[in-house]
Structures are given as structure tokens and as C-alpha cells.
Amino acid sequence: MRGFARRTTVDAALAWVDGQCQRLPSEQVSVWQAAGRVLARDVVSGVSVPGFSRSMMDGFAVQAADTLGASAYSGLELQFIGQSLPGQPFDGTVGRGQAVRIMTGAPLPAGADAVVPAERAELRETRVAVLDAVSPGKNVGQAGEDVLPGATVLRAGRPLRPQDSGLLSSIGLPEMAVVRRPRVRIIITGNELLAAGTPPQGDRITDANGPMLKALVERDGGIARLRSLPLALEEDWREGVLNSAESHSALDYLVPDEPAAILAAMREDAEVVLVSGGSSVGQEDHAPLLLAQHGNLAIHGIAMRPSSPAGMGRLGGKIVFLLPGNPVSCLCAYDFFAARAIRLLGGRSAEWPYRCERLPLQRKLVSQVGRVDYARVRRVEGKAEPIAISGASILSSTTTADGFIVVPADSEGYAAGAEVNVWQY
Amino acid sequence: MRGFARRTTVDAALAWVDGQCQRLPSEQVSVWQAAGRVLARDVVSGVSVPGFSRSMMDGFAVQAADTLGASAYSGLELQFIGQSLPGQPFDGTVGRGQAVRIMTGAPLPAGADAVVPAERAELRETRVAVLDAVSPGKNVGQAGEDVLPGATVLRAGRPLRPQDSGLLSSIGLPEMAVVRRPRVRIIITGNELLAAGTPPQGDRITDANGPMLKALVERDGGIARLRSLPLALEEDWREGVLNSAESHSALDYLVPDEPAAILAAMREDAEVVLVSGGSSVGQEDHAPLLLAQHGNLAIHGIAMRPSSPAGMGRLGGKIVFLLPGNPVSCLCAYDFFAARAIRLLGGRSAEWPYRCERLPLQRKLVSQVGRVDYARVRRVEGKAEPIAISGASILSSTTTADGFIVVPADSEGYAAGAEVNVWQY
Numbered sequence: 001m002r003g004f005a006r007r008t009t010v011d012a013a014l015a016w017v018d019g020q021c022q023r024l025p026s027e028q029v030s031v032w033q034a035a036g037r038v039l040a041r042d043v044v045s046g047v048s049v050p051g052f053s054r055s056m057m058d059g060f061a062v063q064a065a066d067t068l069g070a071s072a073y074s075g076l077e078l079q080f081i082g083q084s085l086p087g088q089p090f091d092g093t094v095g096r097g098q099a100v101r102i103m104t105g106a107p108l109p110a111g112a113d114a115v116v117p118a119e120r121a122e123l124r125e126t127r128v129a130v131l132d133a134v135s136p137g138k139n140v141g142q143a144g145e146d147v148l149p150g151a152t153v154l155r156a157g158r159p160l161r162p163q164d165s166g167l168l169s170s171i172g173l174p175e176m177a178v179v180r181r182p183r184v185r186i187i188i189t190g191n192e193l194l195a196a197g198t199p200p201q202g203d204r205i206t207d208a209n210g211p212m213l214k215a216l217v218e219r220d221g222g223i224a225r226l227r228s229l230p231l232a233l234e235e236d237w238r239e240g241v242l243n244s245a246e247s248h249s250a251l252d253y254l255v256p257d258e259p260a261a262i263l264a265a266m267r268e269d270a271e272v273v274l275v276s277g278g279s280s281v282g283q284e285d286h287a288p289l290l291l292a293q294h295g296n297l298a299i300h301g302i303a304m305r306p307s308s309p310a311g312m313g314r315l316g317g318k319i320v321f322l323l324p325g326n327p328v329s330c331l332c333a334y335d336f337f338a339a340r341a342i343r344l345l346g347g348r349s350a351e352w353p354y355r356c357e358r359l360p361l362q363r364k365l366v367s368q369v370g371r372v373d374y375a376r377v378r379r380v381e382g383k384a385e386p387i388a389i390s391g392a393s394i395l396s397s398t399t400t401a402d403g404f405i406v407v408p409a410d411s412e413g414y415a416a417g418a419e420v421n422v423w424q425y
Numbered sequence: 426m427r428g429f430a431r432r433t434t435v436d437a438a439l440a441w442v443d444g445q446c447q448r449l450p451s452e453q454v455s456v457w458q459a460a461g462r463v464l465a466r467d468v469v470s471g472v473s474v475p476g477f478s479r480s481m482m483d484g485f486a487v488q489a490a491d492t493l494g495a496s497a498y499s500g501l502e503l504q505f506i507g508q509s510l511p512g513q514p515f516d517g518t519v520g521r522g523q524a525v526r527i528m529t530g531a532p533l534p535a536g537a538d539a540v541v542p543a544e545r546a547e548l549r550e551t552r553v554a555v556l557d558a559v560s561p562g563k564n565v566g567q568a569g570e571d572v573l574p575g576a577t578v579l580r581a582g583r584p585l586r587p588q589d590s591g592l593l594s595s596i597g598l599p600e601m602a603v604v605r606r607p608r609v610r611i612i613i614t615g616n617e618l619l620a621a622g623t624p625p626q627g628d629r630i631t632d633a634n635g636p637m638l639k640a641l642v643e644r645d646g647g648i649a650r651l652r653s654l655p656l657a658l659e660e661d662w663r664e665g666v667l668n669s670a671e672s673h674s675a676l677d678y679l680v681p682d683e684p685a686a687i688l689a690a691m692r693e694d695a696e697v698v699l700v701s702g703g704s705s706v707g708q709e710d711h712a713p714l715l716l717a718q719h720g721n722l723a724i725h726g727i728a729m730r731p732s733s734p735a736g737m738g739r740l741g742g743k744i745v746f747l748l749p750g751n752p753v754s755c756l757c758a759y760d761f762f763a764a765r766a767i768r769l770l771g772g773r774s775a776e777w778p779y780r781c782e783r784l785p786l787q788r789k790l791v792s793q794v795g796r797v798d799y800a801r802v803r804r805v806e807g808k809a810e811p812i813a814i815s816g817a818s819i820l821s822s823t824t825t826a827d828g829f830i831v832v833p834a835d836s837e838g839y840a841a842g843a844e845v846n847v848w849q850y
Contacts, residue, residue: 031621035640051625056816058707085709087616089628103707105617105750105818107628118707146819154824161850162644163823166637166752170820172624191512192530196456199597200476203514203532212591215460219587282483282528282543284510325530327591355780391481393530394571395595398588399579425586 004281004301007308009409010336010372013299016312017337020319021344024271026177034165037178038221038347039158045151045171048144053108055084057139060099060121060128061112064136075122075129084109099128108140115139147171157347179347184222185270186213187255189262189287190277190325195252208327208395209276210253213334217274219353220339221346225270226253259286263294266315271345273318274338277325280309287322291315303409304372306392307333319345326392332374354403354423359384363416367407376401377422384422401425429706429726432733434834435761435797438724441737442762445744446769449696451602459590462603463646463772464583470576470596473569478533480509482564485524485546485553486537489561500547500554509534524553533565540564572596582772604772609647610695611638612680614687614712615702615750620677633752633820634701635678638759642699644778645764646771650695651678684711688719691740696770698743699763702750705734712747716740728834729797731817732758751817757799779828779848784809788841792832801826802847809847826850 026040055061062078070076078099084090084106094100094111101123102108102115113136120132147153153171154164160178168176193207200206210226217224227234255265257278266273266287275287281301288311291297295315300322302310306329311322321338323330340350362383367373377384379402386405389397398404403424407413414420451465480486487503495501508526509515515525519536526548527533527540538561545557572578578596579589585603593601618632625631635651642649652659680690682703691698691712700712706726713736716722720740725747727735735758736747746763748755765775787808792798802809804827811830814822823829828849832838839845 031636032639034636035643047625049625050630050818052628054818056818058705085616087618087629103709104705105615105630141816141818145814145816146821153821161824162637162640163752163756163820163850165640166633166756167820167824169621169636170625170631170633170752172622172631174622190530191510193512196594197597197599200472200474200595203477204512205475205530206595206597208591208595211456211459211594212587214457215587215590218460280483280529284528327588327595331588331591389570391566391570393475393479393481393566395588395592396571396578399586399592425588 004308007301007303008299009303011409013302013312013337014340016298017341018344018350020314021341023347024180024182024345027180028175029178030175031165031169031173034160034168034176034178035162036221037160039154039156039160040177040179040347041156042152043154043168043171043173043176045147045149045153047147047171048149049147049170050141050143050145053143054141055102055104055106055108055115055139056141057115057117058104059102059115059117059139060130061090061094061102061109061115062099062130062134063094063096063112064114064134064138066097067114067116067130067133070130070133072131075131078128078130080123080126080128099130113137113140159348182222182271182342182345183225183269184217184272184274184342185225185265185268186210186217187262187265187273187275188226188253188277189255189257189275191257193254193277195254207254209323209325209330212327212331213274213276216331216334216339217342220342221348222272222342225268257284257286259290262286263290266290266318266320270318272338272342273315273320274323274334275320276323276330279311279322279324287311291320291322295320302333303370304332304336304374306374307336310337312337324392327395328398329392331398352423354425357403357422357424358419359422361386361414361416361418361420365405365407365413367411367413369412370409372409373407373413375405375407376403377405378402379422384420398425429733432726432728433724434728436834438727438737438762439765441723442766443769443775445739446766448772449605449607449770452605453600454603455600456590456594456598459585459593459601459603460587461646462585464579464581464585465602465604465772466581467577468579468593468596468598468601470572470574470578472572472596473574474572474595475566475568475570478568479566480527480529480531480533480540480564481566482540482542483529484527484540484542484564485555486515486519486527486534486540487524487555487559488519488521488537489539489559489563491522492539492541492555492558495555495558497556500556503553503555505548505551505553524555538562538565584773607647607696607767607770608650608694609642609697609699609767610650610690610693611635611642612687612690612698612700613651613678613702614680614682614700616682618679618702620679632679634748634750634755637752637756638699638701638748641756641759641764642767645767646773647697647767650693682709682711684715687711688715691715691743691745695743697763697767698740698745699748699759700745701748701755704736704747704749712736716745716747720745727758728795729757729761729799731799732761735762737762749817752820753823754817756823777848779850782828782847782849783844784847786811786839786841786843786845790830790832790838792836792838794837795834797834798832798838800830800832801828802830803827804847809845823850
């Protein structure tokens with residue numbers, strides 16, 4: 001029951017994380033599932049989009065030279081010879097003095113080089129009166145104007161937007177290589193805990209970290225696992241909390257504070273392990289010792305508040321994060337270190353997914369040199385108001401907060417009115 | 426084959442959308458599935474969190490009065506009578522002159538009113554030397570300090586954060602009422618289209634809007650449906666594009682450009698219908714006529730570029746959006762109108778999910794008074810550079826762009842150097 005001999009700086013811990021996290025290998029996903037994933041390889045188009053010249057308007061495909069001098073006052077008459085619809089092109093050739101009715105997106109017939117818009121022409125039985133001159137190429141989309149064959153349409157490392165999946169679809173790809181999502185085993189320990197879904201009673205509290213970490217991991221592109229079950233069964237279990245006739249305790253995911261149970265869970269198949277609870281140096285803090293004995297406890301104790309009793313290391317191929325059980329500490333340590341690892345493994349930016357806003361501080365915020373502080377703030381009348389409650393166990397301080405401020409290790413804090421970066425939850 | 430007689434302003438179309446969209450009723454979800462959903466009702470806690478006073482440190486539970494005068498130079502000795510661990514509280518009472526070893530989070534034993542941190546005390550067999558005085562309440566978390574019974578912990582309308590699901594779990598809720606996700610039937614029409622997953626060939630292009638709209642709908646919290654199948658089968662189908670032995674065409678979701686087929690799809694069970702393609706006033710544009718005949722075509726033709734041939738209306742209980750088939754128009758009309766409807770129905774903010782940044786324009790951007798322009802821009806050296814290609818069919822203009830500018834209807838455009846709002850994709 002001793003404190004930490006020495007605390008690692010936040011910067012050193014971040015550098016350790018960065019050194020451990022190489023982008024995972026790729027997997028193939030369908031174009032329907034691509035948005036939100038990270039592209040693993042450059043995509044080069046094998047085709048032209050469109051593969052043919054087409055009309056950009058509803059109107060008449062003509063030879064532009066035939067429209068010279070046409071105006072609303074002196075319409076020129078062309079011979080109407082047929083129509084071109086999307087998917088049903090005109091078979092013949094547009095000769096001098098001829099016109100083909102054409103719809104937006106339909107292939108431009110052979111011989112034609114421009115389209116007169118419908119509003120500038122009139123169909124009169126077998127003749128088309130053209131009321132405006134058009135130049136060659138007018139209202140025509142050229143083959144390949146969207147994508148040329150051989151063009152790199154999207155580069156490796158790109159988080160795919162909705163329109164990217166549209167573009168990938170348009171070049172005919174049924175599937176593409178994206179970075180695999182890191183599998184994250186969430187281990188919730190603590191003999192005082194009751195499973196989520198159970199009312200707290202007596203000397204027991206209900207687990208908050210399990211549902212919170214699951215949501216955080218998914219936000220960062222990881223696959224969250226709380227039980228040693230096949231993923232489909234785990235999903236059934238989580239859905240089933242609602243309808244199951246079984247009691248919640250029968251479906252319990254909590255791991256007892258016993259070294260063998262924790263070690264077994266840490267050894268399950270995953271790229272990242274999060275252990276919530278028992279991360280410090282007390283007699284019930286098994287995870288750091290297990291990691292030191294069976295793997296490598298690289299960092300234990302960090303110069304920050306909250307989350308100072310956090311740690312990290314490796315066990316076989318896995319990166320293990322030891323997160324304090326207090327929920328604010330757990331959230332903070334997750335966001336600083338574990339989120340970064342999950343995002344980097346998944347090929348994403350190390351940056352927080354929070355918007356950052358510059359706001360003046362509503363009142364003084366005191367910190368301690370040598371320590372990074374994570375201070376929850378509310379946004380009140382355009383100012384950032386620090387939330388008075390600083391306890392690492394007060395999860396409601398993160399739900400009443402609009403965001404947080406990070407006070408760096410070299411700062412004694414900020415004066416009232418100072419402009420600070422507020423990271424918005 | 427005539428143009429629109431009159432175009433509705435963007436503001437009027439937005440007002441129409443707002444008037445149609447009431448928040449959907451609620452459904453219950455498990456606390457594991459709550460994050461990202463929108464709370465439908467205020468949540469009032471029925472319990473205290475924590476339900477008992479507990480230690481905030483590893484140390485010794487004592488009567489504070491017994492530590493008066495203790496210091497590193499003159500330790501005071503107390504009788505060691507047992508321990509309190511999380512989930513395994515001390516059974517007895519701490520009397521004058523006594524101390525109980527206690528772990529962070531463990532219940533404070535009866536009689537004790539403070540905790541001496543482990544670093545400020547030494548256990549010597551049956552005695553505890555206390556090296557520091559503590560005041561009453563020191564290092565003790567009081568019952569209810571996180572949540573009090575009867576407190577409203579979260580309010581209706583809140584999009585739930587990861588930590589919110591932790592807080593909801595901590596008060597013992599297995600499930601909660603959230604706003605139902607709107608079901609969105611995506612109807613992709615166009616005889617020139619091949620299904621996603623098929624290489625484009627000849628006079629046919631491969632559908633881009635299906636995968637794009639599916640991703641957009643999911644981004645906005647809707648449930649996207651592309652086929653008239655039960656949802657599970659639809660998901661199997663989308664996953665199955667990858668592994669299925671069947672040809673993609675056999676699994677085709679495209680709806681033929683035939684009034685009966687389009688009407689049948691529009692009548693399927695959903696809150697929102699998106700029809701991609703055939704939205705204009707040409708002979709193959711069936712959807713506006715169908716909506717006018719069988720429901721209400723409220724708006725058709727909008728004073729904007731691209732997307733002017735967009736429309737919207739109602740069919741029975743559904744809100745129907747007619748989106749142009751050109752993919753940039755489709756994206757733009759979706760983002761302006763359909764996204765707003767889906768977000769409002771789902772209880773979300775009408776605001777775009779794009780970050781907005783003020784940037785100077787790299788060069789002049791010309792627009793037309795009376796029309797809203799949606800201009801794609803690249804971010805080059807801290808400036809917004811309009812992308813030269815303005816064609817509504819050039820989807821790659823939205824993938825090479827970093828975002829877009831909206832030029833309002835009363836503006837002729839912006840001069841080079843003008844500061845503009847850039848919405849970041």
C-alpha cells in the first residue's frame with residue numbers, strides 16, 4: 001500500500017503509445033459497408049466514368065454547326081429522327097440538319113456534338129425548331145470527365161465519406177481493402193460491482209464503465225468485446241438484456257478480482273485489452289502485477305489528474321491499458337491513451353474526435369506544475385466555467401459538462417478571462 | 426419536356442420540411458445500445474450513487490478527532506482492527522483510537538468519519554502510526570455525491586454520449602426510452618444504371634447513389650432500406666455482396682423506371698422515402714407525377730444549384746423526397762432537405778453534422794441572385810479554393826473537395842479574399 005515511486009509524464013506515455021501502434025492489416029468489405037472505414041490501399045480506376053459522352057440536359061442532340069444564327073426570332077428547323085434515353089441510346093447517326101431528342105444522362109448519339117436545351121427548342125411533329133445557337137460540346141458531358149481510367153480516385157489512409165462509397169461504386173468495385181477494425185477486449189473488474197442493468201444495492205454499485213467503454217471503443221472504430229463469446233453471441237447477449245427471461249446476473253460479464261480470472265481474460269484474442277479497475281498499487285490491484293509477470297508493464301503511474309493510477313504495457317501481441325475504476329479517471333485515461341491506440345491501429349488520426357473551441361475562462365483554474373489536468377467545464381454565456389466537483393468518481397461531472405480543458409504539465413493554471421481550448425464532448 | 430414554371434426558394438422548402446417533421450415516438454433500448462441514440466424522456470434517478478459513504482483513497486478509516494496533532498515527526502498510534510474492501514465492507518464499528526485499513530471505493534465503516542491516506546500512515550502489526558492530521562470528511566465520498574434520488578440526471582432530447590450510458594447504468598437502468606430511428610426507403614431508379622458491385626459497361630453506368638445514400642441515412646440516425654425485404658435479410662444481402670455465389674444482378678435492388686414499380690416501392694413501410702432519379706419534368710420523370718396523383722407534391726423545383734430539379738411531398742404518412750439522379754445534385758438535395766427531415770424525426774438537431782470553418786476565398790466565386798449555390802472547395806494553404814468543375818454529375822468533385830460553401834440567394838457571390846463559411850465534409 002505505497003504510492004507510485006515515480007510518475008511517467010503524459011508526453012512520454014503518448015510517445016510510448018505511438019511507438020506500439022502500427023496500422024492493422026486490411027480486410028475486404030463490400031461497397032455498402034465502406035463508409036466510415038479507412039481505405040487500406042490506393043484505389044485506381046480501371047474504367048472511365050462515364051464510359052460514354054452524355055447529355056447534361058433534357059433537349060436535342062445536334063451538330064452545333066447547324067444551329068449557327070438560330071434565335072428566338074429566327075428559329076432554324078432540323079429533322080427529328082428519334083430519341084436517346086438513359087439506358088436506351090439512339091442507334092443511328094445524327095447527320096447535318098438532323099436532331100435527336102435526348103434526356104439528361106442519355107448517351108450522345110454518333111454524329112452529334114452538342115445539345116440544345118428543351119426550353120430553347122420546339123418539337124413540331126417531324127421537325128424541331130431550334131431557338132438558340134449552341135457551340136460544339138455545349139451541354140455534353142465527355143466520357144471520363146468524372147473519372148479517367150488509371151486515375152487514383154482515393155488514397156490509402158482515407159476515412160471514407162458517404163460520397164466516397166458512391167464514387168467507389170461508380171467505378172464498379174464490389175469490394176475494397178480497408179484497415180481491419182481493432183478488436184478490444186474490455187475487462188471490468190471490481191468485487192463491489194453489479195452488472196449493468198442491475199439496480200445498485202447495499203454496499204455494491206452498478207458498473208458504469210462497461211457500457212461507457214463499449215460506446216467509446218465503437219466511437220473510435222474498434223470492435224468492443226465484453227465476454228469471451230463469439231461476437232454474434234455477444235451481440236445477442238447485449239440485445240437480450242432487454243428481452244431475456246434469464247436474470248441479468250446469469251449473463252454477467254464482470255470479471256472477479258482474482259489474478260487467474262483476470263489473466264485468462266487478458267489472454268483472449270484481441271489487439272487491445274482494457275482492464276477497468278484494480279490499476280493502482282494496492283493489495284487488490286492485480287492487473288499491473290500480472291502484466292509485469294506475464295508481459296511487460298511499460299508504464300505505471302502517470303503525472304496527470306485524474307487517471308494518475310493508470311498503466312500500460314504489452315502481453316504477447318496485445319497492447320494492454322490499465323484504467324482506473326473511478327469512472328472519470330477511466331474516461332480520461334481511455335481518451336488520452338487507449339482511444340489513441342485504437343484509432344492508430346485502425347488507421348485513423350490520433351486526434352481526439354472532439355471539436356475544439358476557444359473560450360475565455362469564467363474563473364481562475366489552478367493546476368500544479370509537473371502534472372496534466374483534465375478539467376470538466378460548462379459553457380455559460382460564451383465562457384468556460386470549470387465544474388467545481390473534481391472527484392474522479394463523480395461521473396455526473398462529465399454529463400453536466402459540455403467539454404473539458406487540458407492544462408499542460410508546464411502550467412500553473414489559467415487566470416479568469418484567459419482564452420483556453422475547450423474540447424467539446 | 427418543359428422547364429419548371431416556378432422554383433421554390435430554399436428557405437420555403439426548409440420551412441416545409443420543418444413543418445412536416447415531428448419527433449417519432451419512443452422505443453426501449455438496452456443501456457448497452459443507448460450511446461448515440463436520443464433520449465425520449467427525462468431520466469430521474471430512483472437511487473443514490475453511491476448508495477453509501479466510501480473512501481476516495483487507499484488508507485485508513487479513522488475518527489478524524491484521533492489524528493489531531495499527528496505529523497511525520499510525532500506519529501500517533503491507533504489500534505488496527507480490520508479492513509474494508511470494495512464489496513467486502515468491515516462489519517464492526519470504528520471506535521475512538523481505532524483504525525480500519527480501507528481501499529479506494531470501499532464503504533466507510535460505521536464510526537469512522539475520515540480516511541488517512543496510505544502514504545501518511547504505517548501499519549506495524551496491530552498498530553497504525555498516523556503521520557498526518559485529517560479533518561472530518563477528508564478523503565470520504567459521501568452517499569449520493571454523484572447522483573441523488575429524485576434528481577433528473579439527463580433530459581429528453583439529449584443525444585447520448587458514451588459517459589451518459591455509463592451514468593444511466595450507474596443508476597441501475599437496464600433500458601431506457603429513446604426516440605425511434607426513422608426508417609428510410611431508398612428507391613434507386615434509372616434504366617441506365619447497373620447495380621453497385623457491377624462494372625460499368627457500354628451505355629450503362631454503375632449506381633453511385635445507393636451506397637452513398639445508405640451511408641448518409643445512417644450518418645443521420647436513420648435505418649436505410651434498399652429492398653422490400655425484412656431488415657435482417659437486407660443486411661444479409663448487403664453483407665453477402667462479398668461472398669455470395671449468386672450474381673450481383675440476381676440481387677438487384679434497382680427499381681425500373683416504371684410508374685407501377687416506383688409507386689409500389691414508395692408505398693412500402695417507412696417514415697421517409699428517397700427517390701433517386703427521375704425527379705424532373707421530363708417524360709421519364711415518373712415520381713413527381715405519382716406523388717401528385719397519389720399523395721401531395723408540395724414542392725417541385727427549387728431555386729438552387731445543383732439540385733434544382735428536386736421535389737418533396739407526402740404519400741400517406743410518409744415524407745417523400747425526390748432527389749435528382751446526378752450524384753452531386755443527389756448529395757446536395759439530400760443534405761439540404763432529406764437529412765434535415767431524418768434528423769428532426771429522430772429527435773436530433775436540424776444542423777448539419779459538418780464542422781464549419783471561416784476561411785478566406787482563394788479566388789472570386791460568382792453566383793446568381795435568387796438562387797442558392799452549393800460550391801465545392803478545396804482547402805489550399807489556409808484558403809478555400811473553389812473547384813472549377815461545377816457539373817452535377819461529377820461525383821469526384823465532392824471527393825477531391827474538403828468541403829463546400831453555400832452562397833445565399835441574396836448574394837451575387839464573393840470576392841477573392843472574402844471570409845466565408847466552409848462546411849467540412
